[in-house]
Amino acid sequence: MSTDLSASGTPAGSTTTAGKGKRPRPPFGVSTVSILAILTALFSLLPLGYVVYMTAATGWDTAVELIFRPRVAELLLNTILLMVITVPACLVLGVGGAWLVERTKLRGHRWWAVALAAPLAIPAFVNSYSWVSAVPSLAGIWSGVLIATLSYFPLVYIPAAATLGRLDPAIEQSAASLGLGPWAVFFRVVLPQLRIAMSGGALLVALHLLAEYGAFAMIRFDTFTTAIMVQFQSTFNGTAGNMLASVLVFLCLILLLVEVRSRGTARYARIGSGAQAKATRMPLGLYQVPAQLALLALTVLAFGVPVWFVLRWIVAGGPDVWAADEFIPALLQTLMYGAVGALVTTIVAFPMAYLAVRRPSWFSKMLELSNYITSSLPGIVVGLAFVTVSIRVLPGVYQTTGVLIAAYVLLFLPRALVNLRAGLAQAPKELDEAAQSLGKAPLVSFFRVTLRLSAPAAAGGAALVFLAIVNELTATLLLSPNGTRTLATEFWSKSSEIDYTGAAPYALLMILLSAPMTYLLFQQSKKVAGQ
Structure with a gap:
């Protein structure tokens, strides 16, 4: 009498075994x-629970009185203006830089690809310290926009460049074959494909703007974070500071919801391997020199100025700073x-x-x-x-x-x-x-x-x-x-304490520790893009 065997050689009707007749188990119990x-x-x-608890413990009347007051309105206006100006600026610089590097015949595009990610290695408060060293009178909203934009545009550039790197070139070639010019292809075909990268990068920039303390405190620009720190230092966990924190958390949650809605429901994946040919790079022609100068100016402002003034203060301080x-x-x-x-x-x-x-x-x-x-x-x-x-x-x-x-x-x-x-x-x-x-x-x-x-x-x-x-x-x-x-x-x-020479070595060490990790992050994004 023959025995019916499964494809694996196991008698039919029996249970597939692992070792001693038991089903393979996970290394840790699922429970x-x-x-x-x-x-x-x-x-x-815990942080959300803290905000909810402190708001409830404060009482409705006191909470309303502390939240709906002129100081909060001033901080809210500063924060909204900062985001409304800085986030679009970062989108323009990030997407524009990514497009020049990935989609045009930009000379030295491999070098520029790394240079545009490099400012991420410099903490925003070090950037602010350097710019205050260059222009001691920096203060207010536009100074905040300048420093924040130069510090955070790589958060848009890196995902945008990665997305462009894996974008199927057949999409652009098909649009061009239908008679669309280079600029029409970019705005009608390429830019919509960057929607997720742009919304994610914009969210990161906005959240960094809400969280940043040192960069804005140094230029005397009041935000919710700087105001909360002042309240904490003066009254140690006072009620007013807790209510400011609740407004700040509310703004963060709104940003998360807006980002989720901005993704839309469109599909951005392709079926199959897609076109194997590399994307056709658009010739810059007469725009080659302006493009090079624009990227050079951006790199100098975002990376060159901070590094220069950190090194300058170190030299001015001499060996004693070490x-x-x-x-x-x-x-x-x-x-x-x-x-x-x-x-x-x-x-x-x-x-x-x-x-x-x-x-x-x-x-x-x-x-x-x-x-x-x-x-x-x-x-x-x-x-x-x-x-x-x-x-x-x-x-x-x-x-x-x-x-x-x-x-x-x-x-x-x-x-x-x-x-x-x-x-x-x-x-x-x-x-x-x-x-x-x-x-x-x-x-x-x-x-x-x-x-x-x-x-x-x-x-x-x-x-x-x-x-x-x-x-x-x-x-x-x-x-x-x-x-x-x-x-x-x-x-x-x-x-x-305005001891800029004494602060310089610490700034330099932070940059040196951050640089390899920033390069690793950039390389990971390119690897994901399949390059």
Whole structure:
């Protein structure tokens, strides 16, 4: 009597086995991963809970009185004007630069591709410090627009350039064959394809504008963040500052909703491999020289001026500015906080990334969304939330290293989460199952297969978190333990005392630490674009 076999050689009707007759199991129980992800999501909602609680505790009448007053209207007007002017300027510079680099016969386009991303390595408050050194009278809305635009336009340029790099050239060729000129092709065909990149970049710019403190405080331009910090320093977590924070959070949530709506429902993906030919670059002709001069001016203003004045102050200060007893402790503490924060953030992000890739559902998407909402909140709101909770609930942990690391985790979790998701997606679960079918325990197969394959992505995410922590200022000022000296806080302390020569070494070290990570981010965007 013959036995009916399946295609795999397993007797029909039997259960496919792995090892000892059991179905391959995940390295961690699904319930355990889910619990860890839920705890992470609840933890990430702490700042929102703080805002809601403080608003409710203030009382409706007092809250209305504090929110609807002339000072708040002034801050709101400043903030709206700043966004209305800066975001379009960043879109024009970012998209225009990306189009010149990716779609025209621009001489030296490979060099310009890197040069336009380089300003991202310079923290906005260092940029402001340099421009105040050049023009001490800088102040007000237009100074804020200048510094913010030069600091943040790469946030639009990088995704726009990546999108143009992977855009199917057949679309443009078809439009041209129908009689459309180069400019018509750009506005009617290419620009709509950049919709997601533009809306995402605009959101990042707007959120940075709401969160930035140092750059605007240095030029005496009042925003919600600078006003909240003044309130905190004068009244220590006073009611007025909390109400300003609630308005700031409300603005952030509105921006998130606007960005989601601006994406639309159109599809931007192509079916199949698409055209294999490279995109036809448009000749610039007589515009070659103006294009080169425009990009040179932009690069000089956004990157050359800050670097020049940092080096100039270092030279003016002489060897004394490199006093080892001052900058070496700051450098070591910065590296320590950056390394520990990056490691902890990557570990905390792992359960949620694992759940999103291996057990995708509406539930895992909601958990992931909670982290993105919190990360969009300004550092000063996250800092105030931890100040309030640590003082009222756990007074013993206030101004400890653990609280500061926890704030870093909340602020920068998505940077690790996005990279971990990509890494886990490239490590199919079938490889785990195959290892278990050979008798390996779930944890052993996980460490030997999945973790090894996802390690490069995890390292990339940790590097981006490290970069963010190195340049973080506001939350560090609020939460750092007494005696803490990071590059950012020491720079801020000395520049606030108008000791520009003393602040210069810290600025230079932050730029040198940020430059490799910025280049990594740029290369990752190009790799995603398939170049």
